[in-house]
Amino acid sequence: MNIRNLQIYLRKNKIDVSIFMSLNSTTYDNNLYYFSGYSGNGILIIPKSSRPFLVVPEMEREKASKTSKVRSIIVWKKKEDLFELLRELFKKKKIRSKVIGLDLFSISVLLFRDFKKGLKKSKFKDISNICRFLRTTKTKEEIxxxxxxxxxxxxxxxxxxxxFKRFKTELDVANYLKIESIKKGCELSFPSIVASGKNASMPHYSPTNCKLKKGFCVIDFGVRYQGYCTDITRTIFLGKPSERENEIYNILLDSQKKAIKQVKNGTSCSDLYNSVVxxxxxxxxxxxxxLGHGVGLNIHELPNLKDKSKDNIEKNMVFTIEPGIYISGKLGIRIEDTLLFSNKTEILTKVPKHLITIR
Incomplete structure (x- = not known):
């Protein structure tokens, strides 16, 4: 759960207590799940030295008691004001709250404003960097x-x-991916990209009801399973590729394979990017x-594999290698594998990546 490491950080940085909350679908904080194992609505409070506790609505009590690794659970009654409740809990449990740590990356501007109004005697420090850092390397359970x-x-x-021959439009493909994910008890980790023909030159294209066009077709897809994301991109060809199109694809594939071979403990992420260039x-x-990004509870996490990145590859990181070639108005190709680096590099993506043609 990494709670101990977070508490070490809090003490070193003179932060009395940290608060993570998921109050509804618009204020969901993955840190709450990461530190507690509980995925419903609630508030996780981690003091700098004492045991953490979880505050949940009455309707979530049973779920929390069965899934949370934080064993101290307090029920939050509907009529109680959030900040009045927090003040009472801090007083009852003798928790200093002069300086409170919040992950400002995960809460809205409006909620932060409410915190400053509701807890006027407290100062707030952003702890988003340490939260992102702790989640960079995965535990055995996460792996x-x-x-x-x-x-x-x-x-x-x-x-x-x-x-693929059964599909007529880009949305046909995207909908099929979604339905198959639901059948497997998953949800999509992000809206699928299906970009055919000239549309493939747009890296973040959104599929439409337009007919699938001849040429390269980029499919970027992932499921979320038990909170954790996947990310895979494959480019196939609709029709018969020309010699030049085969050549461009193989240039990209070769650069991607070479980058994967370079991955070692301590490898600079910016060096990986520059080698592909x-x-x-x-x-x-x-x-x-x-070139890529970390993958975990969020689809984009550390490390960042890009030019001038200060991140290095470390043991138990999960990250993507996804170079692309995009020629505006003509074509697009992207090949993405997700890797787990432990004592060696494990390619988690098992989908063939030679150029598959659909005729």
Missing amino acids: KTIRKAFSIANKILIKTIRN ENLGDHSKYFTHG
Whole structure:
């Protein structure tokens, strides 16, 4: 749960207590789940030295008692004002609250404003960096869940490609991915990208009801399983690729494979990015985004694999390698694998990445 490491940080930085909350679908904080194992509405309070406790509505009491690794659970009655409740709890449990740590990356501006109004005697410090850092390296339990998530995602994407001839539009493909994910007890970790023909030159294209067009078709897809995300991109070809199109695809594939081989403990993320740029040669001008990112409870986490990144690869990191070539108004190609680095590099993505053609 990494609570102990968070508390060490709180003490070093003279922060009395940290608060994480998920009050509804618009204020969901993945840190609450990360530190407690509980995924419903509630408030997690982690003091700098004493035991943490979880505050939940009456309707969530049973779920919290069965799933939370934080064993101290307090029921929050509907009529109680949130900040009055917090003040009472701090007083009852003798918790100093002069300085409160909040992950400002995960709460809205309005909620932060309410905190400053509701707890006027307290000062607030942003703890988003330490939360992101702690989540960068995965525990054995997290790795087990992530492997299972990728097992599901791999099978869905392989099945989708095998059935591709049945699809007429980009949305047909996107809807199929969504339905298959639901069948497996998952949700999408982000809206699927299905970009065919000229549309593939837009990295974050949203699929439409337009007919699937001949040429490269980029499929970027992931499931969320037990809170953890997956991220896979494959590019297939609709029709018969020309010699030049095959050449461009293989240049990108070769650069991606070389980057994966370079991954070692302590490897600089910016060096990985720059090596891909170098390997792409003249085509690097068509590579318009970072090389990759961490994956976990959020689809984008640390490390950042991009130019001038200060991050390095460390043991038990899960991250993507996803170079792309995008020629505006003509074509787009992206090949993305997610890796787990432990004592060696494990490629979690098991979907074939040679150029598959659908005729």
